[in-house]
Amino acid sequence: MKKIEELLREHPFVQNLEEEIVAIISGCAKNVVYQSDGYVFREGDPADRFFLIRHGTVALEMTAPGREPLTFLTVKGGEILGASSLAPPYRCSFDARAVELTRTFAFDARCFREKCEADHSVGYAMLKRFMPPLIERLQTARFQCADLYGGGNR
Numbered sequence: 001m002k003k004i005e006e007l008l009r010e011h012p013f014v015q016n017l018e019e020e021i022v023a024i025i026s027g028c029a030k031n032v033v034y035q036s037d038g039y040v041f042r043e044g045d046p047a048d049r050f051f052l053i054r055h056g057t058v059a060l061e062m063t064a065p066g067r068e069p070l071t072f073l074t075v076k077g078g079e080i081l082g083a084s085s086l087a088p089p090y091r092c093s094f095d096a097r098a099v100e101l102t103r104t105f106a107f108d109a110r111c112f113r114e115k116c117e118a119d120h121s122v123g124y125a126m127l128k129r130f131m132p133p134l135i136e137r138l139q140t141a142r143f144q145c146a147d148l149y150g151g152g153n154r
Contacts, residue, residue, distance in 0.1 A: 004029050008105060012078040013052050013129055021125050028111035034058075034098035040081065045092045049106045050082035056102025061095040069095060072144075073137065080133055085109035 005026040008014055014022050032051075034040055040051065040058055055077045061069040072094075075081050084092055086109065116123030 004031065004105070007031070007054075008052075011052050011054065011105065013080060017125060017129070021122050024115050024119070024122055025107070025112060025126070028107045028115065029105045030108075032104050032106040034102045034104070036098055036100050038098045040096040040098060040102075040104070041092045042095050043092055047082060047085035047090045047092050048109050050080065050085045050109055050112070051107070052105040053077050053079050053081060054103040054105060056104075057099040058102055059097050059099050061097060063095065069097075073140070074099065080130065082109075083130060083134060086113065086130070 005023060008026050008029060009022055014025075029052075034056070041047070041049075043063065053075055057077075058075045058081055059071045060073040060075065060081075061071050063069050075096075081096060081104075082092075084090065085107075090109070112126075116126055
């Protein structure tokens with residue numbers, strides 16, 4: 001059976017990351033499995049973990065009173081989930097629900113933040129890993145809004 005550090009090295013998030021940094025951050029991770037329709041977290045929950053999706057799909061949903069949940073994004077194997085755990089106020093701002101059996105690395109956010117703060121080279125390496133997918137998600141949201149409101153015409 002492989003150790004968490006060995007499994008983590010197979011995830012795209014850590015590709016080409018220095019071995020020492022993988023060893024440092026793996027101390028904050030554990031394997032967590034979510035069954036289909038199980039919630040990874042709910043809106044308003046404390047954001048005390050972030051996730052690297054190993055296998056499966058997670059729907060990010062927002063709710064409005066009197067309406068069915070609306071999926072605004074799906075996250076799949078190889079992607080990150082739960083960046084709200086890295087910056088105050090450390091609260092989940094949407095629901096995350098497993099669409100199918102989903103295997104993740106769940107990172108204790110406090111442990112992770114402390115390791116990044118203790119060694120700024122670790123923190124900077126992680127910042128460089130988190131920013132591209134978050135920027136991509138913002139771009140996607142921008143395009144969705146433009147489409148929703150008639151191509152951005154005023």
